[in-house]
Amino acid sequence: MVPAKLELKTRLREAGLRATSSRLAVLECMTDAQGPLTHADVCDRLKDAGFDRATVYRNLADLTDAGLLRRSDLGDHLWRFELKGDAEHEEHAEGEVHPHFVCTECGAVACLPDGAVTLAAVKGAPRSLKSGKVDIQVRGACNDCG
């Protein structure tokens, strides 16, 4: 199960943010999420709770700034957010990256296990590749579509 609400609250406070109910809800939502969620996804999940679109968006932005979330764009025109900071998804060792699998048919996005993709040092490759400051996308058909 997910960390207790209290722990989430602490995480927020440590990040220098007020632990408001909406932020807790957003953070909890992201914690529960399997893969990256779009802004709209999070909005839908929280709309029932009465949180505003703009609020959710601002929360996602705040949490991203605070380093609790990671924001990425996977080739459609939507921001995707995913939890960052617990264990697996943190900054990786040399050559390790956090790859996403993007289904070119249905648009589903999933995180591949770290280690599914490795970067080899190749001469002539951009520096950012060595430093691991890259986002890896594997595009293909998912099991449902392929």
Next chain:
Amino acid sequence: MVPAKLELKTRLREAGLRATSSRLAVLECMTDAQGPLTHADVCDRLKDAGFDRATVYRNLADLTDAGLLRRSDLGDHLWRFELKGDAEHEEHAEGEVHPHFVCTECGAVACLPDGAVTLAAVKGAPRSLKSGKVDIQVRGACNDCG
């Protein structure tokens, strides 16, 4: 450059599209372009000629559908179009993985040497990953931008 125009016209017709003046202009624009252009870029270049935003947009979409252009998103929520070279970057032999490096700053697209990226067999990964029917994108800053 008159012969060139004629050739462009032929290309359009062969793709099953009418060779209208706007389409010729768009195609010419893309041919002259160095890197990928956004919809807005193309619009600006052609606005003087009196072409409408929507027309340019539809032309870009048509040309993309017809296989003359490639459309991609580099992470900034703008579609970029670039001339699609003859089959160079397209379909590979079965089992081949051909990674691209995409600069999220300037939009440059470079091919990484095969082998720069390694896919490991991981349980739970989509089948298409194993069969190699995937496109690998490495997104980051190129040496000029980073």
Next chain:
DNA sequence: CTGCTCACGCATCCGAGTTGCAATTGCGAC
């Protein structure tokens, strides 16, 4: 040349993301 159809231009809509502002709320200070 003629007609059918496709494509253009215009206006308009749409949806994601962003912002200004007044009302509300968290939280440290008292």
Next chain:
DNA sequence: GTCGCAATTGCAACTCGGATGCGTGAGCAG
């Protein structure tokens, strides 16, 4: 416990890229 300030929310309106419906005009086959 409660006070007050500043961060934050909710609302609405706005921006901006992209998409579309429709009447008119242009391409191309016959």
